[in-house]
Amino acid sequence: MPKAKKRKAPITNNIIVDPSSSKPQARRTLIRRFHVLLKKKAQLEHQLSNDDGSKHPHGSLTEVKLALTEVGNEIEELGGLEAYQRMSSIGQGNDRGGGSEKYLISWLKEMMIHETCQRLKQRHLLLEVGALKPDNYRSCTSWLDAAPMDLKSRHPDILEQDFLTLDQSSHRAKWDTISLSLVLNFVPEASDRGRMLRYAHNMLKEGGYLFLALPLPCVENSRYLTFEHFRLLMSSIGFNELKSRWKHSGKMVYYLYEKTSPVQTEMDFSKKQILRSGNRNNFVVLIRD
Ligand SMILES: C[S@@+](CC[C@H](N)C(=O)[O-])C[C@H]1O[C@@H](n2cnc3c(N)ncnc32)[C@H](O)[C@@H]1O
Structure with missing residues (x-):
């Protein structure tokens, strides 16, 4: 029997977030979702602008474009950068520590x-x-x-x-x-x-x-x-x-x-280097010329 084709997970893996909610948990979820979407958008745009005809990790060129549209749509559905800023400014309010x-x-x-x-x-x-x-x-x-x-x-x-x-x-x-x-x-x-x-x-x-x-x-x-x-x-x-x-x-x-003046070092800050194992996030800063 032919093997059943595994269904690809949607790129944006939509989650339900209510952009009008001001509850702290909903706010944090929305902010985190924005960060995920913006990162995905930047990766897809990077792939499109460096298109050399080779296979993309997210599929064909058409699939990359489609994924980009999906990401853009979800950002819009969440209320765009304005909603993100609104949620962030609630966190800045004096009643929450300023x-x-x-x-x-x-x-x-x-x-x-x-x-x-x-x-x-x-x-x-x-x-x-x-x-x-x-x-x-x-x-x-x-x-x-x-x-x-x-x-x-x-x-x-x-x-x-x-x-x-x-x-x-x-x-x-x-x-x-x-x-x-x-x-x-x-x-x-x-x-x-x-x-x-x-x-x-x-x-x-x-x-x-x-x-x-x-x-x-x-x-x-x-x-x-x-x-x-x-x-x-x-x-x-x-x-x-x-x-x-x-x-x-x-x-x-x-x-x-x-x-100050830059301090000379042998360390290479241009590439990711795993420094800790376990359940961690992937935040990193890379210094490239
Ligand atoms: C989470 S809010 C931070 C707001 C405020 N500074 C605070 O501490 O709460 C991040 C803001 O940085 C802005 N931002 C991000 N990248 C930027 C860039 N390259 N140039 C100017 N503003 C940027 C975003 O538009 C957003 O309004």
């Missing part, structure tokens, strides 16, 4: 940046990438100028701009601080995450600061990252870890780095 900017502000103040600026009549220039609100830094207007930007602007004061397509020469050494709060983990391709960090390094003034906020499992429970590996990766780009804040069983990790 946004991550409070950690950056308190670290800058600990380092007396506000006093130095006021004494020398200087302004601290902050580029806030992935800004859901235009005025996260309104409490600091006497010494800090914030420039909020996002892939999709939710307010006229937020510049609609992809950080990865900013002109690198006109932004070189322009900013005192760059904030990437829950942005690096949004970028679907591991090598684009590395590029984002390198661009941030180029765009900071000498001695400038990078504020990074990530979901804790990205570092605590990844197959390809550990706290130490990430620290070395960051220093190889030229980011010296000044401060960090996280707790076991917490949700987030916050870092403050200072821009």
